[in-house]
Amino acid sequence: MSVTPSPVATGTVLSLQGISKRFGAVQALKNVDLDVRAGEVLALVGDNGAGKSTLVKTIAGVYTPDDGTVTFDGREVHVTSPAEAQKLGIATVFQDLALCDNLDVVANLFLGRELRRGRVLDEIEMERTSWELLKQLSAKIPSVRIPVASLSGGQRQTVAIARSLLGEPKVVMLDEPTAALGVAQTAEVLNLVERLRERGHGVILISHNMADVMAVADRVAVLRLGRNNGVFNVAETSSQDIIAAITGATDNAVSERAARRVQDKISSTEGLES
């Protein structure tokens, strides 16, 4: 089990203790602890199905944990709906994006917090803001007035990320935000994460990309098969160590592949030339 210094250290905005969650016969989370501090980027990593998204959804009020406590800003909270989590100041970009396919980009961006003039939606102002937000993220979206169903994978993800920029959250959780993004957009999102940190937000970043994690995270928490499997300080760890914690072994497909790579390269080039 990971040992973090103290449950509620100074500056800790969000702290989880002993979170468990079971789905039918599958124990998705077992006794998970996690601390996030203000002005820190905490990377949450783990293999597929390790329980990262389940943990994020538990914090965001989508699931209620079977067990364990959540402390936010020093108070124990029981978040039973996403609306409550938002009210607390937790913004989330879900892995499954959760967009309304039948609505256009503008409507999705402002869903649940539409701008209004009196009681009437202010479409013009929303559209203007949308373009601004999307430009910030280098998004290549031809029109914000088409339903998001017709957007490409990366465009959809950009819309979901842009959503989280509205409002003034204390904690931002990004569940694999750059998975579908192009190189330029990924860079912008990493910039964004750094800006969030600078503004003193706590950020939970889930990613399978070790390079990105090492680039922006301060600490890395590893989940393995639904349990804590260590917390690492980025400055003092190598990505090899983290990968070992993720896969649960030091010799694994990744290292094997790395070792084989040079070999392979040569033989395949030979194959082509023959």
Add this chain to the structure above:
Amino acid sequence: MSVTPSPVATGTVLSLQGISKRFGAVQALKNVDLDVRAGEVLALVGDNGAGKSTLVKTIAGVYTPDDGTVTFDGREVHVTSPAEAQKLGIATVFQDLALCDNLDVVANLFLGRELRRGRVLDEIEMERTSWELLKQLSAKIPSVRIPVASLSGGQRQTVAIARSLLGEPKVVMLDEPTAALGVAQTAEVLNLVERLRERGHGVILISHNMADVMAVADRVAVLRLGRNNGVFNVAETSSQDIIAAITGATDNAVSERAARRVQDKISSTEGLES
């Protein structure tokens, strides 16, 4: 425009000429050419919304192009449905996965080509094969008898990839197959791609991860805003060049970020220590 040596070079299994596709007011593809040879991994890269998935779907028979011709195995073909594409020998892993959420993993894996004994589904054999396939991909799926709706993002993607291993296709198209995968699973998929090449299949691989692209691809075709923007030989190109072709500029968010990185790292560490 990119200039490929000759439309139907020796060994070319699939060749596209002048493909255009329009959605409402958006010109998603304009006059796109592409050649795939047997025993070659062709990476298809481009910014978000560049039209990569649209191109893949056009080849797979999901969309019919407005214009242009598709040549498969030397014959011009008109693929009007995914079933036809499969019959030709084109297997596809779609970016939006296209799984039936209400069916379990086994049913999804074998959808459309169920194993049978007589007229009755052979569930036992299918389940056994499923476990084998999933093990090959290092999948961490607790049970193959739960609906795929309850799988994690990476688990779902693994299922979609495992699907394409069934049957004996000539061309395999993988649309961002590793986007949601963990490090180990990604390595397995890249291994798989190389195995496919070795067995003489043509592989189209879409990815935003330049490291992966440089590692497994032989050639890289770049799309930009729906048009061809060059074809590169991996052996003779740097990823910088490719990124420049993708973003359409040599100074872009990626290079800026790379330049700023060292600077940032220092200041953020300082910030933490203060």
Add this chain to the structure above:
Amino acid sequence: MTTPVKGSPSEVVAVQDPAALPADLQDERLIASRGIGGAWAAFVSKMRSGDLGSIPVVIGLIIIWGVLQASNGSFLSSRNLVNLTLQSAALGTIALGIVLVLLLGEIDLSVGSVSGLSSAIMAVTFVNQDWPIALAILGAVAVGVLIGVFYGALYTRFGVPSFVITLAGLLGFLGLQLLVLGKDGSLNLPFDSALVGFAQRSFLPTPLAYGLVVAIVAVYVLSRIRARGGRIKAGLSASPNSIILLKAALLFAVLIVPVIVLSQDRGVSTMFVFFLALVVVMDFAIRKTRWGRSVVAVGGNVEAARRAGINVRGIYLSVFALCSTLAAVGGLLAASRLAAVNQSSGGTDWNLNAIAAAVIGGTSLFGGRGSAYSALLGALVIQSITNGLALLSLDSSVRYMVTAAVLLLAVTIDSLSRRTRVASGRA
């Protein structure tokens, strides 16, 4: 081996100067369309891609009218068209509620029973108990509200499918209607009561009708010009004044022709105007308020709406309540027009017709797609068929079959135009 060709980006794509364009037109993949010619080109392209909104239904309606007029010359007479407006108001009002529940992806099978119950309550309190008419109406509508809230509560608390809840409602409130009507069974509403007068004999004075048309067009033009100014100020594209004027002219034509025709007989029915006003208000509520946006979002993807912090329960509750309320109001309109209430008021036909009207008008049964105007269009289609065939004195067996054929015809036109969209794979 390939000869690597490094594409030089600036050569490859002919970039227009982006700064010169509004923010929403800068993407080079957008196919430009400016001015009236551009608008026409955009319209044609929309037509091709099957994204036509209510136009196909309107075309279907026009064809039906043509066919019916051809079979009996009185169909398009002013007198009969006035009848048609009177006949459509009640059904349309009920269908409007159905549009709302369908937008949510739910269903209400009980609108007929609710309309029957509300009219029974109104009749019994007004006629037998001598309540003042306003109180009787209020009571009946309040019952509608309560029923809807009850449905909403059952749905959100226990998760019973709305199909089953409202099926139980269909039976239960039919029973209650029989109970309320008691042993008399049938009640007359006095012909000289305000309600019957409103439904049967109240028509807009012709000058007022014309004035209304002019006012509506004026409001339209003004709001469009204001929006245009706002968009330009925000750096967004805006339709040129020529197009606004063109559209205004079209709107004027669409409004003035019926008024002229109807005025040759009794005129524009107040009850129909009341229904139109309901449609316009509801359309505004759906498209321009936060509540309406939430309804469409919930209908599209409940889970996404929930995660966006929308009060999903509140939305369900309000929509079920509105649907039942509109059903109650529709029941009152139907009863006033008939000047009587009996056990068969709001029979099962009403349910099916109201749902059919919404669907024919283009609202999806699967949630998230639809418009208040589909209640208007659908009710007109259904009542035109009934009305037109009633002029023909057919055998009932033939009448049923012709109704089916005409209905299918009207909707096939719509579906054919939508087909391209479905075939595009993401619909």
Add this chain to the structure above:
Amino acid sequence: MTTPVKGSPSEVVAVQDPAALPADLQDERLIASRGIGGAWAAFVSKMRSGDLGSIPVVIGLIIIWGVLQASNGSFLSSRNLVNLTLQSAALGTIALGIVLVLLLGEIDLSVGSVSGLSSAIMAVTFVNQDWPIALAILGAVAVGVLIGVFYGALYTRFGVPSFVITLAGLLGFLGLQLLVLGKDGSLNLPFDSALVGFAQRSFLPTPLAYGLVVAIVAVYVLSRIRARGGRIKAGLSASPNSIILLKAALLFAVLIVPVIVLSQDRGVSTMFVFFLALVVVMDFAIRKTRWGRSVVAVGGNVEAARRAGINVRGIYLSVFALCSTLAAVGGLLAASRLAAVNQSSGGTDWNLNAIAAAVIGGTSLFGGRGSAYSALLGALVIQSITNGLALLSLDSSVRYMVTAAVLLLAVTIDSLSRRTRVASGRA
């Protein structure tokens, strides 16, 4: 500052020896459940998570039976239960077709009219035209098939929503039924005809009924044991023999008790057995054949099914055809039981009841989730309510309300048990 703690994986997770376990139980997150105790634990956990299949509906049915028996002692008499089986067969058969279209995410509103039309055709050809009974039946069923193919073609060619197609069918085939019946309107089927005999007076000989029960249980046990062997050979987990025997005993009890009870009166109706056989065959087709798998896939996600190379058009066509065919067969059963056909055969009540039966039995209106057994359970629930309330001499108004209340009660139990699943966010 954090003290970095490098987790040592082998310490952290207590790994069981994976090689010792079957392939499908190796994941350490799986909560182990072995033997009878384990099966019970797994059952309780399923119960908690609301994943109970048809058990809540069965509980609802048992509660309804208890309530009805308490209000009138004759309800659970053998005689009345035999009546109940006779009453459920026709509705159940029609509902079985509805289950199929619902699995696809479509609807058929016209099953009532189709059943009426088919019975009218059978009656007219058999009684008036003196066709041999077999030919008359065949003709009527063939009409059902044709109608379904027609629906399927309209749906797949033009993309008209099935709601509208079948609404048109509801009207059109009602018209045709009236036309076929002509001005006589009502036709009696001779009491001594084979069909009426089959529906009214044909019961399984008691020994045969018992034999059938034994045979079914034997087939079940054998197939289970064979599957067990196969699974073990394939390196997969298999339920222990004790559980197989337990389940077989349960099955035996579930089958033998009704047979004993029914045998005290006339016995097990052949028509009901015919219906049960249809259910079992359809269940097998849905769960164990490629066609059934494709139906469920299309209902879950058409686009995914299309991309998997499934012939989606063929699936739609076959399901619509089967639904109409079953409706036609159901119509024949209903007519034979009544020994008469008239203009109101297959009235609108049949549509609603058949759809309600499927939904109450647990089939989703939104496609991809359901089972053939829901037709059986739903038909039993509906007919139990009607049958039980008929024993109580209630006024119609009260009867309607009680029906609604009981219906709601039955389904709420089911919904409550499902709620947890919905609340889990991914349902």
Add this chain to the structure above:
Amino acid sequence: SDEPAAGGGGAEGKKIALLLPESKTARYEALDRPLFEAALKASCPSCEVIYSNADQDAAKQQQQAEAALTQGANVLVLDPVDGKAAASVVNSAKGQNVPVVAYDRFIEGANYYVSFQNEAVGKLQAQTLVDILKNAGKTSGNIAMINGSPTDPNAAQFKAGAHSVLDGSGFKIAAEFDTPDWSPDKAQSWMEGQLSAIKSGLVGVYAANDGTAGGAIAALKGGGVNPLPPVTGQDAELAGIQRIVSGDQAMTIYKAVKPQAEDAVKAALALANGDKPEAKTEVQGVPSTLLDPIAVTKANIADTVVKDGIYKVSDICTANFATACAAAGLK
């Protein structure tokens, strides 16, 4: 079940099932059921009524008959949804030696039949309409016919009866309509259409019952037709009687339910005791009592529905109809 009709003696403790066809017409539950129960109570206090209403569904009625037999009914008094289809019920009742009284509508094979015949009702409606028109000095002109539901077998009989009179009356049937579900608003819509289709000379409207008559009258009034042509009706609903008082409706058919119910009770008790019920006539071999339907017009309201205690004058003459009542001499 026990042997019902066996043994003579009193009719103590018998169960009589009363199976009525529908609930959308007020008469069945407002009149037939209470009158039947009262009559039974009077002649056999210990007897019990098993009651069911079939909501116009023949299959449901069969089910209800089976339920009655299950409960040990000694006699079925059956008002069939479909007289022909009810043969099946009679058959299964006979199988258990339970006699059947056909109530209101004829059933082949029943043990007794008491009714106002449907065809006679249609004839009377049409005849009254023709008489009213002739009295008003009209011998030709257009008549619109609003029949009952096309899916109701009884409606066809009313229609046939009416046609038998109207077809040779010299008046022209300009248009005819089978009203789905007897629905007044459909009748209204149709009538409205006819006002534009039949350009002139509409002299009378045949409406099969009071509900459709109400729809027709609403259409005529809404269409500004003045004076109203005579409109027929049936069922003597309160609303219909009120319209007659106010002069909007010309007539309705009143069936004296009370004698019918009493006669049915008498026959049922006789059958329960194994006796033959008394009957004056036979219809297709079934001993029958045929009662006469009465045409109610403004002139004879007081002598019919009021006299029989169906409605009190105060029921009819509510505030809205006070003046009309006074004019009609109702108090």
